[in-house]
Amino acid sequence: MAQIIGGVGTSHVPSIGVALDKGLDGTPDWKPFFDGYEAGKAWMRAARPDVAVVIFNDHGNSFFLDRVPTFAVGVADRYRPVDEGWGRRAIPDFEGAAELSWHFVDKLVESHFDPLVCREIDVDHGLQVPMELFFGRPEAWPVKVLPIWVNTIQYPIPTPQRCWEMGKVLRAAIESFPGDERVVIMGTGGLSHQLQGRRAGFINREADLAWLDGIANDPGRYRDMSREDYVETFGSEGAELIMWLVMRAAMNPEVKLVHKHYHAPASMTGAGMVVLENA
Numbered sequence: 302m303a304q305i306i307g308g309v310g311t312s313h314v315p316s317i318g319v320a321l322d323k324g325l326d327g328t329p330d331w332k333p334f335f336d337g338y339e340a341g342k343a344w345m346r347a348a349r350p351d352v353a354v355v356i357f358n359d360h361g362n363s364f365f366l367d368r369v370p371t372f373a374v375g376v377a378d379r380y381r382p383v384d385e386g387w388g389r390r391a392i393p394d395f396e397g398a399a400e401l402s403w404h405f406v407d408k409l410v411e412s413h414f415d416p417l418v419c420r421e422i423d424v425d426h427g428l429q430v431p432m433e434l435f436f437g438r439p440e441a442w443p444v445k446v447l448p449i450w451v452n453t454i455q456y457p458i459p460t461p462q463r464c465w466e467m468g469k470v471l472r473a474a475i476e477s478f479p480g481d482e483r484v485v486i487m488g489t490g491g492l493s494h495q496l497q498g499r500r501a502g503f504i505n506r507e508a509d510l511a512w513l514d515g516i517a518n519d520p521g522r523y524r525d526m527s528r529e530d531y532v533e534t535f536g537s538e539g540a541e542l543i544m545w546l547v548m549r550a551a552m553n554p555e556v557k558l559v560h561k562h563y564h565a566p567a568s569m570t571g572a573g574m575v576v577l578e579n580a
């Protein structure tokens with residue numbers, strides 16, 4: 302059966318991709334941020350995954366506000382990086398893990414989830430940036446991807462508890478998939494940020510630092526919070542953090558926190574990363 306070899310959590314701020322496009326990753330502003338990912342990249346090389354499950358939200362690029370699925374799953378053979386308004390970025394297309402995707406969709410529906418199933422769709426910075434942070438800028442991506450979109454853009458967003466339940470189904474799907482794929486799960490978004498309204502610019506460093514340890518060692522605390530708690534604690538866009546719960550619930554109750562990194566601000570965001578292994 303396929304196996305889960307680890308889980309990572311990471312921010313997906315679009316300006317990280319722009320910094321890489323412009324070769325700014327060695328500048329004083331960006332170097333401390335990118336340096337913190339070296340350990341994560343080395344871990345990923347050593348872990349040799351075949352598939353990356355990437356849990357992210359679209360930002361009005363592939364879904365607009367006229368039709369917003371609460372959960373969507375890609376079952377395509379290929380995903381193109383979407384043009385977010387500045388032209389197509391010079392990164393390779395993503396090969397889809399279509400068979401595993403269909404198996405996951407089956408398990409979701411059996412478990413009373415009702416995802417939107419996407420045969421053809423592009424992927425925005427929510428998926429692109431985490432892939433670049435952990436796999437660099439290769440000629441071709443070394444893994445296939447299984448994209449999962451979670452609505453964190455337009456209310457009502459799903460509850461943290463529902464994201465947690467989805468993570469359990471994800472685990473069951475991977476562990477019942479006939480094959481020998483090594484699967485890494487990537488929860489993306491956050492950490493604290495608010496891009497709009499009266500609290501625009503809000504960052505909660507203390508809550509961010511607590512999150513990086515707590516998501517590993519005390520995740521029930523974050524599973525049980527309300528959506529309003531997320532917005533209050535992490536900002537309206539920081540509520541993207543509910544997507545890390547899908548990753549965390551797919552791991553063992555006890556995990557080892559192998560790497561973590563925090564840098565703020567990256568753009569207007571508290572940027573963080575963890576690497577988790579099952580204990």
Ligand code: DHB
Binds near residue numbers: 494
């Ligand atoms: C920013 C952060 C995000 O997560 C995002 O999707 C877009 C912008 C930012 O801080 O600029």
Ligand code: FE
Binds near residue numbers: 314
């Ligand atoms: Fe985002």
